[in-house]
Structure formats: C-alpha cells, structure tokens
Amino acid sequence: MNHHYKQTQAIPYYLCDRNHQLTLSMLVNLLIEVSENHSAGLGREETYMNERGISWIILRYEFDIKRMPEAKEEIEIETFATEYNKLFTYRTFIVRDDKNNPLIEVKATFALMDYKSRKIVRIPAVVVEPYEALFSKRIRREIKPHEIDREQMSEKNYTVRYFDIDTNQHVNNSKYIEWLLDCLSPTFLTTHEINHGIITFDKEVKEGNEVTSRVSKRIDDKIQTDHRIDVDGISHAKATFKWTENIIKEFNNGNDQ
C-alpha cells in the first residue's frame, strides 16, 4: 500500500561518538536524508515544496533502539509514510544491520509550515498523494515527554552557533538532540545507552538565541531522564529517554547470537 523506500550505507567514523557508535543526533540526520531522497523520487523534492512556499517540519520523534550501529557498519534504512490527516503525516523508519536484523524503529510526526508566516498549514492532498499513505480523519494522540523535576534538575547553557543553522534558516533538529544529551555527565553517557526516546519540538530556535538545556533523572523500572530546552523560559523542545547500562546491553547482545 504505502510507498516504501530503502537506502543502504556504511557509517563513517565522524558520525560516531567516543564509543564508536552512531550518535542519536546523527541518526536523525541520516533519517532526514533518506526521507528527502524518498520524496525526491516521488517528485516531491525541496524545489516542489519551495515553489508552493511550504516546507516539512518535524514535531515529534519516537525511537525504539535495540542497538546503535557502529562505525564502518553497513546499514539499511527503510522508510514509508503510514498515515496522514489534515494537519499531520506520520512516517516510520526501520534501520537494519547487514543480516536484515532490525536495530532501530523510529516514528516521526511531520507538519507543513508556511515559509513566510512560519505557521502550520493544512496539508494539500496533492502534496502527500504519491506516498500512498492512508488518510485518516482522526488526529493521533501521541505520548508526550514526561515533565522535568525542577526540585532536582541540572542545567547547561548554550549559544546558537553559525553552523547550527540549516538551510531552513533555523537550528537543525539534530542540534537540539546534542543540547539535550550534553546536559548529562560524560560518565553517565559513556556507560549508558538509549533504548527508547520521545522528543517533541515545540518552537524554532533561531540565530542569536541563548538556550538552556535542563535534565532530571528518575528510576521507574528503567533509568529515565526528562529534558527540556528553553529560550527565555519558554519550552522549545522536550524529551524523555529510557536507558540501560552498557554492560547489560553487551550481555544481551551475547545472548541474542
């Protein structure tokens, strides 16, 4: 039914962290690259959108991560639009290893932004028709990130840099993820891996903005971290991640084989 698109690629070292694993921030860049190639193949490339004065924006990601790909690993990314309604389209990405084992599943929610007013507009049927996604009147109720605990949060400040801004003239989504995660300690980050994550993008961060990234932790079956990115006290993004220790992950990998 839905039009599927696949792309394979090797992971270059410069998209990886000190543990030789693809970073979440760079995973998101790879996904967007694949979804742009999908759209271009269907005649819905950037120029088609620009001519209509509209542009896709991402409102939400939900990640299920069995294992992050490693440097030099060959992966396949498959994507398809699952469903749309008057305001949103929903796209799924599946990342697989070279033996066809699924490593990551990502669900993304997109909306159309009017380039001038920078407001969300109704999705014209002609724009989404080639993706062969299901039309549904119903707008999905999606789980939101958990609110941060202000009693025990920690925070870091960031200034928007020149190279954070992408061709849409706002901060690239992958940079929000870098701010979200950098707020955690290096010790925690080197010894833990993300299994599940929800990120919502609430507002555009722009040139010259001063950003505060806040995080609080809680144990609820798994270790969870709740995050919030603020500019002038207003939320621009929120996230909740579930983590496991690396050592447990390694043990599980051993059992899977």
Next chain:
Amino acid sequence: MNHHYKQTQAIPYYLCDRNHQLTLSMLVNLLIEVSENHSAGLGREETYMNERGISWIILRYEFDIKRMPEAKEEIEIETFATEYNKLFTYRTFIVRDDKNNPLIEVKATFALMDYKSRKIVRIPAVVVEPYEALFSKRIRREIKPHEIDREQMSEKNYTVRYFDIDTNQHVNNSKYIEWLLDCLSPTFLTTHEINHGIITFDKEVKEGNEVTSRVSKRIDDKIQTDHRIDVDGISHAKATFKWTENIIKEFNNGNDQ
C-alpha cells in the same frame, strides 16, 4: 610511484551550511575518512596502529579552495602520501567534481603519537612502507598561520561538549575548525567564502576544557582573518584564512562555464 586511493560520494545535506555548501569542518571529516580507508586497504588500519600503541595525528592543513561542493553534489576524493621523514608524513587530497574538475587541494602533515605518553615518536619504516611515499631526510619548512592582532581582535568562549570528543579521547580536529570560524559574524560568514587556509594544531583539547577562540582581520590584497584557539592562555591551534565575497565567486563561476 606513490600509492593513490580514490573514493566518490554524494554530499548529504547535513554536512552543509545554510548556503547549501559543504562546511570546512565536515570537509576535514570526509578527508580523514578517505585516508583511513586508504590505510585500511594497505593493511595499516586502526587495529594495526593500536597493536603498536601508536596513532596518527594531524599537525597542519593547507587548503586551496576553488569552490566548495554543494549539497547533493557527487565528488571524488583522491589521496596519496607524497613524502615522509623521521618525524612527519605529508599527504595530499584532491577533491574533484563529477566532470573531473579539481575543486579543492589539501596538503596535510601527519605525525605519529605514542598513545600512552601522548608524545610524537619516530616513524618506523614498516608503518609507512606500503604508501610508497618518498623518504626525504629534509624536514619541510611550512608556512605558519599569521599571528592575531591583539589590538583589534574579537573573541568567543566555548566549553568542550561530550560529542566533541572522538575515539582518540580528545577533541576531534573538525571541532577546532567550528570554533575558529564561529568567532566571525554570521553576516561575514554568509557573504564570504574561503579560498585559502592554513591551520596548525599545537596541543590536544580535552574533556572539560574551556576554550577561547580569537580572531582579527586584515586586508592584504584579499581579506584575511587570523585565528587562535587558547586553553588557559596557551595556544592549541592557529589559523589564517583568505576570503572573497560570494558575489565575486558567483561571477567567476559564470565566466568559467
């Protein structure tokens, strides 16, 4: 004579700036990826080096840039080691467009670092032999970046982030370049392009370091910027770039065709 290695690739959007051009920082990442693949093909991959407790470090880049590749453009990167002496090896990279026109030439100076002492060591012949580079007793005299003018410099401060650190446990060279350039104004950066650059890496920047990036401008035939990256007042990198305005570049491009 020298063993040559070539690799082609399309430029993904996420390695580009707001002007849809590959960033200098990401160019350097692409070059290192290609030189690692070259080394791996000659049996001199990371594991070979790790077993000997040594690792290549980059001391200097010199860039000649006719035009930066654009998003989606297909490029070819060719590389070869030109020459070595007891302490340094010299490698050339040539970036070409899909019609075989040279766009960029980069000369890089490498040295071997002992992984434990983090000091530069003598290069064993066996390590460099497969590259078929010329041995020369003479150590090249290389042009250094111009000193900054402290009377009229501007500066910005940066804190090392978790994802700045690479698999060598120090800040990746591409991050120095981001700090060097981010210190210039967004207006200058959007309207100017680099034609020539020299960067020297003097010391490793590490986890937790607070970095100051300083820049001063001078007009000397072309617009030139001189840069310095300091930690605790000690230089960790220096650079000099020569610039032209975008509009002149566009005019020249038109004439070339």
